[in-house]
Amino acid sequence: MGRQCHPLLRGGTREAKYSHGLPPSEMETLASICEVLVPPLHNSPQDGSNPDIQSFYKYSSGAQYPVPDEVAEIIQKRGFWEARILVKLLLKALSTRVGTLLICGALCFGKEWPYLNKFSGISLEKRERVLQKWMKHWLLTPIRLAFVFLKFICLFAFFTQVGEDSKNPAWKAMDYNVDIDENSNSTPRPLEKGIVETMSETESTFADSLREKGLKVTENGEYDLYKIQCDVVIVGSGCGGGVAAAVLSGAGLKVIVLEKGNYFTKMDYSSLEGPSMNEMYESGGILATLDGKMMVLAGSTVGGGSAINWSASIKTPDFVLKEWATKHKLPLFSSFEYVSAMNKVCERIGVTDKCLKEGFQNHILRKGCENLGLEADYVSRNSSESHFCGSCCFGCIRGDKRGTDTTWLVDAVNGGTVIISGCKAERFILEKNTCGSGTRRKRCLGVLAKSTNPDIKKNIQIEAKVTISACGSLLTPPLMISSGLKNRHIGRNLHLHPVLLAWGYFPEASSEIEGKVYEGGIITSVHKVGEDKSNPRAIIECPILGPGSYAALCPWESGIDMKNRIIKYARTAHLFSMIRDRGTGEVKSEGRISYNLSKLDKENIKMGLRRCLKILIAAGAIEVGTHQSDGQRLKCKGITENEVNKFLDTVVAPEGPKSLAEKWTTYCSAHQMGSCRMGVSEKEGAVDENGESWDASGLFVSDASVLPGAVGVNPMITVQSTSYCISNKIAEMLQNERFRDG
Numbered sequence: 001m002g003r004q005c006h007p008l009l010r011g012g013t014r015e016a017k018y019s020h021g022l023p024p025s026e027m028e029t030l031a032s033i034c035e036v037l038v039p040p041l042h043n044s045p046q047d048g049s050n051p052d053i054q055s056f057y058k059y060s061s062g063a064q065y066p067v068p069d070e071v072a073e074i075i076q077k078r079g080f081w082e083a084r085i086l087v088k089l090l091l092k093a094l095s096t097r098v099g100t101l102l103i104c105g106a107l108c109f110g111k112e113w114p115y116l117n118k119f120s121g122i123s124l125e126k127r128e129r130v131l132q133k134w135m136k137h138w139l140l141t142p143i144r145l146a147f148v149f150l151k152f153i154c155l156f157a158f159f160t161q162v163g164e165d166s167k168n169p170a171w172k173a174m175d176y177n178v179d180i181d182e183n184s185n186s187t188p189r190p191l192e193k194g195i196v197e198t199m200s201e202t203e204s205t206f207a208d209s210l211r212e213k214g215l216k217v218t219e220n221g222e223y224d225l226y227k228i229q230c231d232v233v234i235v236g237s238g239c240g241g242g243v244a245a246a247v248l249s250g251a252g253l254k255v256i257v258l259e260k261g262n263y264f265t266k267m268d269y270s271s272l273e274g275p276s277m278n279e280m281y282e283s284g285g286i287l288a289t290l291d292g293k294m295m296v297l298a299g300s301t302v303g304g305g306s307a308i309n310w311s312a313s314i315k316t317p318d319f320v321l322k323e324w325a326t327k328h329k330l331p332l333f334s335s336f337e338y339v340s341a342m343n344k345v346c347e348r349i350g351v352t353d354k355c356l357k358e359g360f361q362n363h364i365l366r367k368g369c370e371n372l373g374l375e376a377d378y379v380s381r382n383s384s385e386s387h388f389c390g391s392c393c394f395g396c397i398r399g400d401k402r403g404t405d406t407t408w409l410v411d412a413v414n415g416g417t418v419i420i421s422g423c424k425a426e427r428f429i430l431e432k433n434t435c436g437s438g439t440r441r442k443r444c445l446g447v448l449a450k451s452t453n454p455d456i457k458k459n460i461q462i463e464a465k466v467t468i469s470a471c472g473s474l475l476t477p478p479l480m481i482s483s484g485l486k487n488r489h490i491g492r493n494l495h496l497h498p499v500l501l502a503w504g505y506f507p508e509a510s511s512e513i514e515g516k517v518y519e520g521g522i523i524t525s526v527h528k529v530g531e532d533k534s535n536p537r538a539i540i541e542c543p544i545l546g547p548g549s550y551a552a553l554c555p556w557e558s559g560i561d562m563k564n565r566i567i568k569y570a571r572t573a574h575l576f577s578m579i580r581d582r583g584t585g586e587v588k589s590e591g592r593i594s595y596n597l598s599k600l601d602k603e604n605i606k607m608g609l610r611r612c613l614k615i616l617i618a619a620g621a622i623e624v625g626t627h628q629s630d631g632q633r634l635k636c637k638g639i640t641e642n643e644v645n646k647f648l649d650t651v652v653a654p655e656g657p658k659s660l661a662e663k664w665t666t667y668c669s670a671h672q673m674g675s676c677r678m679g680v681s682e683k684e685g686a687v688d689e690n691g692e693s694w695d696a697s698g699l700f701v702s703d704a705s706v707l708p709g710a711v712g713v714n715p716m717i718t719v720q721s722t723s724y725c726i727s728n729k730i731a732e733m734l735q736n737e738r739f740r741d742g
Contacts, residue, residue, distance in 0.1 A: 006268035009395075011162040011275035020072035025095040026088075027068060032120040033094075033147075034062030034071060034154045036127045039559035053567055056173035060563075062154055070157040071150065078286045079149065080592070086146040094119035103143065104130045128559060135556070135629060136662050145292055148657045148666075152295075152552045153286065159566075160274025160548035168547070175570035176518065176547050179271040179391035181398050189265050190406055191302070194413030198422035198451040199262050206456050213418045215256070225448075225459040230254045231734065233447055233464040235425040235479065237261075238304015239719040240703030241470030242404025242412070243345070244727040249415030251731035256462055257409070257417060258449055260424035260471075261301035265405075269395035273546035276394035280308050282474065285549075289585070289593045293656025294498060294667040295553075296593060298474055301395075302421050303405030305472070305716070308393055309670070310522040310544065311381040311401050312714035313351040315342050316721065319535045320580075320711055328708040329680045332689050332725060341721040348411075349382040349402040349720070356385045359520015361542040361573045363513050364506065366525050368615030375533070376525045379541070382716075383521075390518045393544050408720075422452045423460060428467060428483040430696055439682060440692075442485075444699035466698055466730055468691075470723070473672035473705040478590040480676065480686075485695040489686040491588035493677050495710035496595055496669040499576045500605050500653060501543065501553065502612035504621030506571050511620050516570040518544065523714070527615070529577070529608045538577045538608025539713065540615065543668075545574060553666060555631040575615060576668070577608025580712030587675055602653040610648045617644060626651060628665045671715050676705035690733075691726035702726045 022030065040061045062068075075087055093099030097116045100108045107126045108117050119127065134140050134147045162168050166178065189195075196209045207226060210217045218227045231253040234241045241257060249255045262279065270276060277285030282298040289296065299305035316333075325334035332338055355378055358366065369376040381387065382402045392401050399406065409419065426448050433443040446463040469476045477491035506513060522544045530537035545553065547569060554565050565572075585595030597605075609626065616624045617636050625633030634647045654665050679685015682694035687706055693699040702723045704715060711718050 005270035006264055008262065008279045009264065009268055009270040009272065009275045011166060011270070011272050018069045018073050020069070020076040022072050022091070026091040027072065028120045029091045029095045029118070030072060030150075031063040031068040032127060033131070033150055034068050034158075036062070036124065036131050036559060037151055037154050037556065038062035038158050038562065039124055039128070041560060041563065050173075052172035056170055056567065057563055060170055062158055067154065067158050067161065070161065071153050074153050074157065074284070074286060075149070078283050080290065083146070083149050086142060087149060090143060090146045132558065141658065141660060144657055148292060151556055155551040155554075156286070156548040157274075159551045160272075160546070162272060162274065166270065166272060170566070171547060173567050174547055175516065179389070179397065179518070184267070184397065186267060187265075187399070190410045191263065191413050191419060194417055195263055195302070195419040195421060197263055198420065198453045198456055201451075201453065202455050203457060206451070210418070210420075214416065215418055219458070224457070225461050228256065228460065228462045230256045230462065230464050232256070232466045232468065232730070233258065233462045234468040234470055235447060236304060236469070236471035236475075236703060237302050237409060237419060238299060238404060238470065238472060238703065239306050239716055240472075240723040241468070242303065242306065242408035243720045243723040244468055244470060244702045244730075245412035245417050246408040246415070247724060247727035248731055249412045249417040251735065253731065253734060255412060255415075255417040256464070257412070257419040258423045258425055258447070258462070259302050259419060259421045260452060261299075261421065263302040263405075263419075263421045264307075264395055266395070266397055266399035269397045271391040271394050271397055273394065273548050280395065283591060287591065287593075289595045291594070291656050291658040292666075293658065294496065294595060294669055296474070296496070296672070297668070297670040298472060298672060302419065303403040303409065306403030307395060307405050309403075309716060310714070311383050311387070311392055312523045312541070313346065313349065313380045313382045313717050314713040315346070316718040317534065317712060324708045328678070328684070330678055330689055330708060337725055338721060341724040342717060345717055345720040345724060349407050350384075351380050351382050352385045353380050354378055354385050355381070355521055355524040357388055357520070358524050359388065359390060360513060360515030360517055361575070362520065362523070362525045363515070364504070364573045364619045365527065365540065365542055365575055365615060367513065368617075368619035369527050371618040372614060374527060374615075376527045379523050379526050381521065381524070388520050390520055390522060390544060392522060420460075423449050424452055425449045425471065425479055426459070427479070428696070428699060429461070429463070430483060433697055435697070439694060440697040442696040444693075444696045465734060466700060468700045468702050468730070470701070470703040472703050473675040474587050474593065475590060476701055476703060476705045477587055477675045480693070481588055485693065487682055487686045487693070487695050489677060489679065491586050491675055492584070493709075494585040494587055494593070494595065494675040495581050495673045496585065497578050497671040497673075497710060497712075498581055498597060498601065498605060499578045499668045499670075500609045500665065501574050501576050501627050501668065502609055502616060502624065503572050503574050503626075504616030504619065504624040505568050506573060506619070506621055508571060510622055511571075513619070517573055518546070518570070527611070529611050536712075537604040538579045538611070540575050540577055540608055540612055543574050543576050553627055553668075555627055555629055557631045561631065573616065573621070575612040577605050577612055579604045579608065580710045584674070597653070606651065606653040609653065610651050613648060613651065614644070626665065628654060628663055629657070630663050671704075671711075673704045673707045673711065673715060674709055676701050677708050678706050690729045700726065700730060
């Protein structure tokens, strides 16, 4: 390949000293659960001529090292404390005979001594029946929650693990190949001259590296910290922070950007799902709402979500702008200034309107719509028209997608901005406001941060005239709350654009559509559901699911069913129904998200999901289904329209695994908005129309959390345009010397 990927993104079998702390008896139980999820099956019903498929059926097992240890490690590192306790109690009970009897009932009895078996001593067939019982019976809801967590992590870990050759043996059976760029050449790192990567620093080199970038650094031994001064400090480098850094440095201000994630470029990317998600996503891509109902994806790297999103670049819909301007009384969104900002944003990130060649899934979406007489529009992207990359969710290896890490942050660095990566903000530095600044009782003087590199033990105190929180809708509220801010809207009004997935299987022998699900642009087509196309009830687009995400989200009915699903991966197309949610959630502590759909949300997402299935059937799928826990599906060969309609009538938007219902589903979200929304007063929002906190002068928010509500489309352009307007206001205020005297 001629290129060396960054070691953090390369993966490989590691001789790790696992720190999960589970005793051998509980690890034995965990391994026996993992074996049920991915069991060795000696009687394969599938393609006997393919040795890779035969090997996968016969030998692949979830009990194989290092899968159980990886599962235990992820639980310890990523799980909520409640989930860790629940799993711990389950494993502890199942590692004893009495506990197994209480949880598994008569299935734990054997014909030979000691007759009463602990879970790992039960036959594989009976263990499978136990797990099936856990999935279906509402009386076992706490055990179901623990099992769903284990199932998700085990399947994700199994299908993302790689050896030193960066491959997984199961991928051959899945007909999966990691995306590579044959034409890749070594290129300079775009942010090199302005970035200090704490990952590569030590206590003895860190201060000098900052000084080399033109910063004034003093070391305070008494308080064990570094002190740095600047005009503006920005927490976060994504769509909000990247734009703000470029605008403010362009106004002649000294700007520092803090980013808790690390910096990677196209030469660093490996396209490997597991290592890439671990390094570039919040919580390693394993982040759920507290009730387990929804999986949430958010970026955590230099460039934030723009470095790992799916390229869709859609301007804020007119009806949304009208609602925000009138209902929320925010004239910014009806102004020429905002329209101009959208145009400038699209120009800077190189948005194109057409796609010269669509990949497998988008081709299916378009063909299904055409066969039904429906419209499918092209989706604008921040890449070239010829961009045919299915791995941009792991960083664009071709360097064609133009996130903030290759656009706005480059402008910022050229203007003198310094980016400090691997640096997590701990709290804002606030003091009592004595300057008569209206209702703002506090004043922000900067931010206190800490390196994620354990070799750098001193705190980092950055003093600034203006402080901007741009770390996203999931992290800005907890940071503000932990700093002592009290506005009641902080952390509330969270919108997530909930998604439900539908799938359709298109074997090569029976379909004229060529390609694999992981090839081609991720989102290039969209279908709008509802009579009013300017304000649709749902939109339908295509997702990207790597092998691990695909397996983790699949319903698990049995070991054989799971393996049957896995070998169909490459030709199983997915469409998703996404809505502009009316329901809201909260995030007041880091990583702890609560969320509820409204009744209308459920109706809209159900309507979109049914349309997804109709499109897949019309495109020629031989089988379609949803991700409902009971494996809801329909074989399409020779089926009548009446039979299709009867099936669609059974498709609903059920609750998550915590519900008492027998059937449930897992929702997904890749867009988070509104958790520190703008408002005309502190009674209406957390910040004013300029993005300034109602609690503290000099503290601004410039990310998706300031949006008054859900956008209803992929929000990248909306977030960048809003940040552009806010940061121009900040530049104007500073140039008017508003902060000179406090």
